[in-house]
Amino acid sequence: MLHFDSVAARYPRQALLALDGVSLDAPVGQITAVVGPNGSGKSTLVRALLGRVPLERGAITIGGADVGSIAARERARLVAVVPQRESAVFPLPVRELVALGRHPHLSGFAGWGAADESAVRGAIEAAGIGDLSERSSDELSGGEWQRVRIARALAQQAPALVLDEPTTFLDIAHEMSVFELLSSLARGGIAVLLVSHQLNLVARFADQIILLHRGVVAAAGTPADVMRGDILERVYEWPVVVTRDPAVGAPSLVPLRGRRS
Amino acid sequence: MSRRFVLVVALLALLLAVVAVSGVALGTIAIAPRDVIAALGGHGDPLTRSVVRDLRLPRVALAALVGAGLAMSGTALQATLRNPLAEPYLLGVSGGAAVGAVLAVVAGATAAGVVPLAAFAGAVVAVIVALMVARAAGGRADGRVLLMAGVVVGAFANAAIMVVLANAPPNALRNATWWMMGSVAGAEWPAVRALAVYVAIGAGVLWSNARDVDVLTLGDEPAAALGVRVERTTRLVYLVSALLAAATVSAAGLVGFVGLVVPHLARATGLRGHRALLAAAALLGATLVIAADVLARVTMPPAELPLGAVTALIGVPFFLTRLRSLR
Numbered sequence: 001m002l003h004f005d006s007v008a009a010r011y012p013r014q015a016l017l018a019l020d021g022v023s024l025d026a027p028v029g030q031i032t033a034v035v036g037p038n039g040s041g042k043s044t045l046v047r048a049l050l051g052r053v054p055l056e057r058g059a060i061t062i063g064g065a066d067v068g069s070i071a072a073r074e075r076a077r078l079v080a081v082v083p084q085r086e087s088a089v090f091p092l093p094v095r096e097l098v099a100l101g102r103h104p105h106l107s108g109f110a111g112w113g114a115a116d117e118s119a120v121r122g123a124i125e126a127a128g129i130g131d132l133s134e135r136s137s138d139e140l141s142g143g144e145w146q147r148v149r150i151a152r153a154l155a156q157q158a159p160a161l162v163l164d165e166p167t168t169f170l171d172i173a174h175e176m177s178v179f180e181l182l183s184s185l186a187r188g189g190i191a192v193l194l195v196s197h198q199l200n201l202v203a204r205f206a207d208q209i210i211l212l213h214r215g216v217v218a219a220a221g222t223p224a225d226v227m228r229g230d231i232l233e234r235v236y237e238w239p240v241v242v243t244r245d246p247a248v249g250a251p252s253l254v255p256l257r258g259r260r261s
Numbered sequence: 262m263s264r265r266f267v268l269v270v271a272l273l274a275l276l277l278a279v280v281a282v283s284g285v286a287l288g289t290i291a292i293a294p295r296d297v298i299a300a301l302g303g304h305g306d307p308l309t310r311s312v313v314r315d316l317r318l319p320r321v322a323l324a325a326l327v328g329a330g331l332a333m334s335g336t337a338l339q340a341t342l343r344n345p346l347a348e349p350y351l352l353g354v355s356g357g358a359a360v361g362a363v364l365a366v367v368a369g370a371t372a373a374g375v376v377p378l379a380a381f382a383g384a385v386v387a388v389i390v391a392l393m394v395a396r397a398a399g400g401r402a403d404g405r406v407l408l409m410a411g412v413v414v415g416a417f418a419n420a421a422i423m424v425v426l427a428n429a430p431p432n433a434l435r436n437a438t439w440w441m442m443g444s445v446a447g448a449e450w451p452a453v454r455a456l457a458v459y460v461a462i463g464a465g466v467l468w469s470n471a472r473d474v475d476v477l478t479l480g481d482e483p484a485a486a487l488g489v490r491v492e493r494t495t496r497l498v499y500l501v502s503a504l505l506a507a508a509t510v511s512a513a514g515l516v517g518f519v520g521l522v523v524p525h526l527a528r529a530t531g532l533r534g535h536r537a538l539l540a541a542a543a544l545l546g547a548t549l550v551i552a553a554d555v556l557a558r559v560t561m562p563p564a565e566l567p568l569g570a571v572t573a574l575i576g577v578p579f580f581l582t583r584l585r586s587l588r
Contacts, residue, residue, distance in 0.1 A: 047482070049486065050485040050486055052481075052482065052485055071488075072485070072488045072490050073488035074488070076486065076488030077488070080486070083483055084482075085480065086480050087480040087481070088465075088478060088480070089343040089344065089478060090339075090340070090478055092478075093532065093533070096533050096534075097479075098478065100475060100476055101487070103475070103476050103488060103489070106472060145439060156487070178502075189524065232391060237541070245410065
């Protein structure tokens with residue numbers, strides 16, 4: 001569904017490429033996770049998809065169509081993106097914030113319809129924020145904000161969903177419920193591309209993992225392929241041990257104490 | 262359209278109508294509301310008819326257009342630049358217009374329409390310079406960079422004005438100062454009609470971009486994620502808001518505070534979405550400036566207070582009551 005083909009991207013006036021030949025494929029029905037250290041190019045991947053960073057080489061396609069050739073509004077109907085940052089200056093009720101997810105579906109004088117209404121209701125329910133819907137955005141905790149943003153992306157009803165660190169600020173219960181939600185969305189026939197720092201959860205939920213390091217794919221494949229001590233130690237420059245989680249059987253990363261000299 | 266929208270707009274329109282009628286009725290010669298309505302319909306005695314239709318009505322209409330234009334400009338700018346302190350005069354519009362007007366006054370321009378034209382030209386030049394500065398500095402149309410570019414251009418314009426006025430003859434100095442304090446006293450129908458066209462066009466463009474503006478308040482990246490062409494829309498709203506303000510400045514000089522305070526009052530009505538907010542702001546802005554103009558002429562007749570000072574004197578207390586909810 002979402003395809004990055006040898007993508008190279010550079011921020012204006014920067015000598016180094018932020019992405020240098022990154023290829024990945026996020027198919028329908030799967031969770032594709034992008035992991036990597038801070039500054040490895042994960043968020044740049046998302047910005048390149050949104051056209052916020054120009055591509056030097058390569059192509060990004062959605063359902064086979066080049067992202068540069070489709071209108072922004074059309075793109076937003078095909079892929080919903082939850083960016084990492086948001087700065088709402090004027091408070092809005094949660095319900096209205098979620099309703100903004102229908103923006104790419106509204107055109108010209110066409111009013112708010114029954115389809116929009118049911119999309120918003122469904123998104124609020126799926127994200128589990130029914131109890132927040134009458135609250136004002138300036139009364140939300142960091143975790144509540146994240147879930148509202150996910151609900152807004154769900155209201156877009158796009159076949160592909162991209163999330164940039166969606167579980168930052170979430171406690172374990174809410175973090176787990178987000179991963180469970182993404183998992184069920186993927187099973188329901190959506191392509192999920194997830195940028196995350198939560199290696200252990202990613203190892204349990206993702207179908208494939210792409211490990212980025214300095215703008216280059218350092219490893220890619222199933223969780224078992226990527227979650228290897230030697231690979232992670234080299235990329236994260238920190239001593240680690242990878243064990244098998246006794247409860248769930250997934251690979252599990254344990255960072256060791258003290259930098260190895 | 263929500264029920265709240267209909268209710269709020271109906272109430273604001275009623276308020277505007279009441280204030281507008283008092284704007285025509287009150288002044289050095291008070292006219293009873295009944296006679297105002299008769300005169301508007303072409304009846305009553307000729308003197309009253311002339312005062313109403315040739316003096317007071319264009320004045321009220323100009324005040325309404327100036328208020329509506331500045332208020333819509335401020336509403337669009339605060340949302341697009343995501344800054345509750347943004348207002349049209351921060352974009353260098355006022356400074357540029359003042360430079361144009363002051364140069365025309367000091368040069369001794371007396372022909373009708375020269376000073377407004379010079380003010381408009383000055384404002385347009387200032388806005389273009391600000392846009393160019395922002396583009397050179399930021400590459401992208403970043404709200405903060407745009408705002409800073411406007412502030413810097415405005416500061417430069419103010420310095421230029423001081424240099425020019427420091428050596429101007431006393432009469433020119435007085436005229437220039439009066440112009441900078443804003444006034445709708447000399448309103449005439451041609452100027453009213455010209456401003457009406459500008460305000461209508463500006464309102465149309467802002468209204469048709471209002472849904473994109475709703476999304477832009479979330480930030481550039483979330484807006485891009487929702488399909489808004491961020492740079493294009495930001496630049497367009499900036500330009501149209503600035504030109505809208507420039508047109509009001511050329512017609513009535515500097516009328517401060519309207520562009521800053523009215524958007525906050527509009528949001529305080531509880532309306533959401535910028536189509537609704539623009540409508541509410543236009544009505545509130547028109548009402549505020551007409552009311553300020555009435556105060557300006559009835560407080561110590563036959564002298565008039567500067568309009569720009571009165572809008573600020575009314576606006577500041579309103580603003581203070583809203584300050585708590587700004588955060």
